[in-house]
Amino acid sequence: MSKIIRKNELSFKEYTEGILCGNRSVLSQAITLAESTLPKHNELAQKIINHCLPYTGKSIRIGITGIPGVGKSTFIETFGLYLTEEVKRTVAVLAIDPTSERSKGSILGDKVRMEKLSLDENAYIRPSPTSGSLGGVAQSTRETILLCEAAGFNTIIVETVGVGQSEIAVDSMVDFFLLLLLAGAGDEIQGMKRGIMEMADTVAITKADGENITSAERAKREFENAIQLFPPKQSGWVPKVTTCSSFANKGIKEIWDTISKHQSLIEQSGLLQKKRQEQTKRWMHEAILYALKRNFYSNEDINKAVQELEEKVTDGKISPFTAANELLSTYFKNIS
Amino acid sequence: MSKIIRKNELSFKEYTEGILCGNRSVLSQAITLAESTLPKHNELAQKIINHCLPYTGKSIRIGITGIPGVGKSTFIETFGLYLTEEVKRTVAVLAIDPTSERSKGSILGDKVRMEKLSLDENAYIRPSPTSGSLGGVAQSTRETILLCEAAGFNTIIVETVGVGQSEIAVDSMVDFFLLLLLAGAGDEIQGMKRGIMEMADTVAITKADGENITSAERAKREFENAIQLFPPKQSGWVPKVTTCSSFANKGIKEIWDTISKHQSLIEQSGLLQKKRQEQTKRWMHEAILYALKRNFYSNEDINKAVQELEEKVTDGKISPFTAANELLSTYFKNIS
Numbered sequence: 001m002s003k004i005i006r007k008n009e010l011s012f013k014e015y016t017e018g019i020l021c022g023n024r025s026v027l028s029q030a031i032t033l034a035e036s037t038l039p040k041h042n043e044l045a046q047k048i049i050n051h052c053l054p055y056t057g058k059s060i061r062i063g064i065t066g067i068p069g070v071g072k073s074t075f076i077e078t079f080g081l082y083l084t085e086e087v088k089r090t091v092a093v094l095a096i097d098p099t100s101e102r103s104k105g106s107i108l109g110d111k112v113r114m115e116k117l118s119l120d121e122n123a124y125i126r127p128s129p130t131s132g133s134l135g136g137v138a139q140s141t142r143e144t145i146l147l148c149e150a151a152g153f154n155t156i157i158v159e160t161v162g163v164g165q166s167e168i169a170v171d172s173m174v175d176f177f178l179l180l181l182l183a184g185a186g187d188e189i190q191g192m193k194r195g196i197m198e199m200a201d202t203v204a205i206t207k208a209d210g211e212n213i214t215s216a217e218r219a220k221r222e223f224e225n226a227i228q229l230f231p232p233k234q235s236g237w238v239p240k241v242t243t244c245s246s247f248a249n250k251g252i253k254e255i256w257d258t259i260s261k262h263q264s265l266i267e268q269s270g271l272l273q274k275k276r277q278e279q280t281k282r283w284m285h286e287a288i289l290y291a292l293k294r295n296f297y298s299n300e301d302i303n304k305a306v307q308e309l310e311e312k313v314t315d316g317k318i319s320p321f322t323a324a325n326e327l328l329s330t331y332f333k334n335i336s
Numbered sequence: 337m338s339k340i341i342r343k344n345e346l347s348f349k350e351y352t353e354g355i356l357c358g359n360r361s362v363l364s365q366a367i368t369l370a371e372s373t374l375p376k377h378n379e380l381a382q383k384i385i386n387h388c389l390p391y392t393g394k395s396i397r398i399g400i401t402g403i404p405g406v407g408k409s410t411f412i413e414t415f416g417l418y419l420t421e422e423v424k425r426t427v428a429v430l431a432i433d434p435t436s437e438r439s440k441g442s443i444l445g446d447k448v449r450m451e452k453l454s455l456d457e458n459a460y461i462r463p464s465p466t467s468g469s470l471g472g473v474a475q476s477t478r479e480t481i482l483l484c485e486a487a488g489f490n491t492i493i494v495e496t497v498g499v500g501q502s503e504i505a506v507d508s509m510v511d512f513f514l515l516l517l518l519a520g521a522g523d524e525i526q527g528m529k530r531g532i533m534e535m536a537d538t539v540a541i542t543k544a545d546g547e548n549i550t551s552a553e554r555a556k557r558e559f560e561n562a563i564q565l566f567p568p569k570q571s572g573w574v575p576k577v578t579t580c581s582s583f584a585n586k587g588i589k590e591i592w593d594t595i596s597k598h599q600s601l602i603e604q605s606g607l608l609q610k611k612r613q614e615q616t617k618r619w620m621h622e623a624i625l626y627a628l629k630r631n632f633y634s635n636e637d638i639n640k641a642v643q644e645l646e647e648k649v650t651d652g653k654i655s656p657f658t659a660a661n662e663l664l665s666t667y668f669k670n671i672s
Contacts, residue, residue: 056652284646284649285660319385320623327624335668
């Protein structure tokens with residue numbers, strides 16, 4: 001990726017002007033810059049993001065999650081095309097997937113996954129950054145949201161695989177959280193994992209077509225019962241359960257209508273502004289914690305000592321608190 | 337509290353000998369020492385804990401949670417007395433409650449809450465430390481568990497109020513997690529909050545006596561259905577749902593039997609050892625993160641700058657990432 005930057009080193013002005021007039025190639029290069037771990041790149045990226053800041057925040061930010069096999073890509077393709085064609089919106093699709101092997105060379109991967117949407121001139125698909133840790137990926141995605149908004153996209157879709165902690169990260173960056181679920185034996189547990197269902201503003205049972213319709217409807221009723229057990233959202237919004245089929249293009253419009261309705265509700269009550277402000281503050285503090293942690297664990301002496309002390313600790317030779325203290329005093333001695 | 341230490345400054349030898357022969361007064365002083373934020377106290381506490389380490393880990397560690405009003409104190413009193421009188425166990429009750437007003441001067445508070453148990457010579461009740469943050473309280477509680485085990489208590493009960501993040505901290509320090517729930521309109525949501533129900537090894541509906549029996553039984557059936565939706569535990573353990581009455585002394589023995597059965601299961605499969613080792617490692621890394629965070633935010637210059645930058649960030653004047661970078665460079669300049 002850094003090759004692209006080296007080939008056409010753009011100036012700050014070229015970057016910001018390019019982004020603000022919606023030039024995708026420049027947008028892509030700016031995102032790559034923000035994802036880079038080189039201090040030089042990062043510094044320039046921060047300057048660019050700050051310049052773009054007044055042009056951000058005007059989109060609807062939607063998080064979409066679901067386990068592998070639920071049909072996320074086909075759903076996002078169908079949903080995205082509905083938005084660009086029927087509602088005349090501009091759509092940016094970002095992915096958070098720190099564990100994925102797919103993301104290696106995934107530009108091709110994502111374009112294949114969403115073939116038609118990737119050719120749509122009102123859509124922009126950006127694959128997940130390849131860097132490993134969730135903290136890093138989440139931070140890049142937040143920066144990417146801002147850059148895409150500055151480039152004029154008024155609908156941001158953040159996609160994540162519903163298997164881990166990344167949904168919580170996504171929940172802290174979107175206005176609306178859509179959980180995709182599959183009907184079927186044993187699969188009812190998928191949304192209950194790690195409290196994902198609790199975060200959902202809408203649950204959609206996918207692949208509700210052909211022979212699946214009956215089981216999808218049954219799953220819908222089950223989830224409607226389960227969702228009643230959760231405390232109501234701060235906004236008073238009661239999470240919806242629905243069925244949809246990307247293949248038969250059914251239930252897609254209804255999901256968009258629900259999202260619009262939810263957005264109006266939180267916009268009018270002032271909750272959207274409040275939520276965004278809280279999220280922004282949280283981004284700052286998380287960026288701090290992430291940097292403190294990275295700085296500590298990337299310290300060479302610490303790195304060596306950690307493994308040694310972990311062993312001593314699990315063998316019961318020293319207490320975990322003493323081990324932590326030893327590591328901390330090594331660290332602070334090192335950096336001062 | 338620090339008064340106690342000043343009055344009778346014990347030596348390292350007096351501390352460790354006192355703890356290992358089960359002297360409660362010395363145990364209490366050692367816990368106070370571990371809770372102290374003074375480096376001098378902390379250093380001695382660490383030495384004591386390390387010395388005690390070979391005598392720890394032999395207890396059953398039980399986490400008990402539930403919302404205010406569920407009857408936690410009466411349950412723990414009845415349950416604790418059952419353990420000391422009928423099963424001839426020794427019981428230490430610790431509390432994690434960083435938000436509580438109660439903990440101010442709570443020695444009296446806890447003794448009133450559990451009047452009989454506090455007089456039982458085979459029980460020891462230690463109130464929650466009064467220091468504010470969850471990270472700090474969790475760390476003290478972990479140290480207290482080790483000290484109580486070294487003092488010969490073979491059953492550790494960690495009590496927490498089921499309203500926040502503290503359950504997750506407790507889950508990372510116990511072998512068995514008991515969730516207390518109240519039957520009654522609307523109250524079914526209480527265990528679903530923040531994924532607490534998912535952590536439970538057993539759910540007990542309290543106050544199942546008199547007129548409440550019917551509603552308790554109905555709640556039991558509802559929770560049995562709900563709990564099926566969760567993925568099975570790593571141990572293969574299927575969470576139980578039961579009813580109990582502290583007042584009528586019903587269902588108490590059954591809960592202990594369930595805990596014993598669970599403990600045998602995870603002991604025999606080697607999972608207990610594995611779980612404890614993972615917990616210990618986690619304690620080390622959490623202690624590190626907590627210290628890094630505390631060190632950062634307690635820095636005076638940072639403290640001033642944080643509020644200022646938070647405002648700029650929520651006003652959209654600078655990006656949260658730039659704000660984080662600014663704070664971090666101030667911090668690292670300060671400490672080097």
